[in-house]
Amino acid sequence: MKVKVAFPTGFCFGVRRALKALEEALAAHGEVYSLGSPIHNERVVEEMVSKGLRLVEDPEEVPPGGVSFVRAHGVSAATMEALKVRSSLVVDGTCPFVRRVQMKAKELASEGYAVVVVGDPTHPEVVGIVGHVPGDKVFVVASRGEIKVDLFKSFGKIGVVCQTTNRVEAFKEVVSELVGLVEEVKVHNTICDATAARQEAVRRLAAEVDAVVVVGSRSSANTRKLLEIASSLGEALLVEDVSDLERGWFRGKREIGVAAGASTPDCLIEKVVEELEGIEV
Structure with missing residues (x-):
């Protein structure tokens, strides 16, 4: 055939970068605690576990003075601080493109925008992005149908970012709908190249x-x-x-x-x- x-x-740049950092940490320290699976591939994870990778779901599971790892998806600001308090070293594998979304979302909130994150509310990347936005005016919308019309109309202006792995079409549909609801919409297309x-x-x-x-x-x-x-x-x-x-x-x-x-x-x-x-x- x-x-x-x-x-x-x-493999994209962000995943390669994070895995390289993790492999170097394992070689240098022998045991590294990853907050969540570092990659959606069981075979790769099993190989790293054999080298000393330990999977945890909460910063409190990292032993005091241990070496912790943040995967490419990134984490919330509070979680990062908790890891720093708990660990002797935090190996930050956050993808630079994900970090850009975190910073853009925080920036929009500081400028007075209600922040809409277009993406999957349960995805670790989106949870981390939301966790970088101060205040309570941050909303996750997976599709146009999830837009809270009456609530969003009450905002003078809305800022929009997107989960880096989302479909361009889904992002465009949400933005198009929001443009008709409020006086000002500021959009950052944060879908990874x-x-x-x-x-x-x-x-x-x-x-x-x-x-x-x-x-x-x-x-x-x-x-x-x-x-x-x-x-x-x-x-x-x-x-x-x-x-x-x-x-x-x-x-x-x-x-x-x-x-x-x-x-x-x-x-x-x-x-x-x-x-x-x-x-x-």
Whole structure:
């Protein structure tokens, strides 16, 4: 079977940067406490656990004087302070693009804007962004349908930022709706360039192949977004590794596109491509 791989795909700058910092910390200190899983990939995490990675969900779980790690998603200001108090060293793997959203949201609040974060309210990145905004005028909206019209109309001005891995279309829809509600809307397009580039690559790829295989974790937000885009344009399948490839699904297809989420390692993408190329059509 002919296989075409999207470009760019796989690990993004922020994930590579965070994992490099974590690997260096493990090599230097032997034991590092990560607040949440550092990456949505069980195999990578298992390998790091064998090297001394310890997964915790709360700063209080870090032993006094331990070395802690903040993943690319970032954390709230309060959580960062708690880690600093608890730890002898905090290895901050927050993606620079995520940090930019945190700072923009805080800046909007300081300028008197009610802040709207377009994204998944349960996603760690969004929780961290909200945790950098002082006051109580910060709201998370996942889609246009979640806009609180009456409440938002009561604000003189609204500032908008977006989860870095969100779909451009979803962000535009929310902004378009908000523009008609209040006198002033200040928008910061904080969707990561790497995210936008990967989404656009999937759109191009879907138009050129019979179907798209998206490689990545089901728990990864950016992987799910790529699947949504590919599915909206044709047939698409999400696989976490080669064991998820059902040969019957490929019957009648001559060319398959492969894309991957930002937390998918190159070795896994290569294995999936190799397996697909071995399927006879």
